[in-house]
Amino acid sequence: MSHPATPTPSSSASGRRGSINRRTSETDITVNLDLDSVSYPPPATGHGFFDHMLDALARHSRIGLTVQATGDLHIEPHHLIEDTGITLGQALAQALGDRKGIERYGSAFVPMDETLAHVVLDLSGRAHLAFEPETLDVWGTAGGMSHYHLREFLRGFCNHAGANLHVRVLAGREAHHVIEAIMKAFARALRDAVQVTSDGVASTKGSL
Template identity: 85%
Template sequence: MPRTAAVTRTTKETDITVRLDLDAAPYEQPATGHGFFDHMLDALARHSRLGISISGTGDLHIEPHHLIEDTGITLGQALSQALGDRKGIERYGSAFVPMDETLAHVVLDLSGRAHLAFEPETLDVYGDAGGMTHYHLREFLRGFCNHAGATLHVRLLAGREAHHVIEAVMKAFARALRDAVAVTSDALPSTKGSL
């Protein structure tokens, strides 16, 4: 059975479409209208090695928050659909990723339960990257977790500059996601018998 999904989310603030293929690497360049966010979505696709296509529009004339959060929500919905009953997946993934002075650590559990522990919000991260801050990244990941049924822990071991923090976290998230969705058996990865 193909592990694919296509989800569109349309609100008064955004219109986002995510197409996802968990077993195919080809993807399209993201096109949301926010340059740095598109760069991060490109990093997500490249480092996860998943077939991810994201396009959309949002009320960027106000602020990028709605676009970024709704993209996370839509990606989470697509992942949940593509995983189906989650039978055979590795379930867990983790990665450390450096970017110059920054070191990010991300741990992911596709448990069916939503939780985000986002350490950078408690630290003195400064600046933004093209109008995107670490708070926007948090909302992207929160939307993803809530709709994918994922537990995600994001730690920042070094670094405080927003561009490097956001990029290191996004790449670590991508690598953890790649590992977690991998099919490694034919059993459900739970002692409870369900996720």
């Protein structure tokens, strides 16, 4: 299995952009993002519901995001979804560079009919995922994607973006609504956390 290159900080000349290709024996994924652009080209992963979620991520985070991916969907979507989270995390780390000036924290509640999701994000440089929906009795899947697949997407993102992410579902049991509400809440928390709001670093340590 091949390994992707380690992301490097972006320069001021190139703006806050990240571009990563991750290729393994299971998946081939390219993620391009621009934190200061608003563009939503359709994601293309070969998995319809996951594409729908990535489109929601781009639109609700208001981040320019392009995802092109292939994977071993004949087995199941786990590898594709997890590896896309890894690649997205690497691209975000590259785009953030030294993280100077970013708001760092973001939080969002998102309702979807009977479902209410809450996501809190800290772009601290340290990886942690608290995913409370795994303790719930969530019904079914959405296009073959379950909340457990979403957990692995977010875990891959956290590990490679250096992010601390807490996910709670306060109400809801149907997989489609649970997954979609979480993804939209994650997107809106991310939108706030990446905003440049100062000239300094949001840490008493002086660095993130």
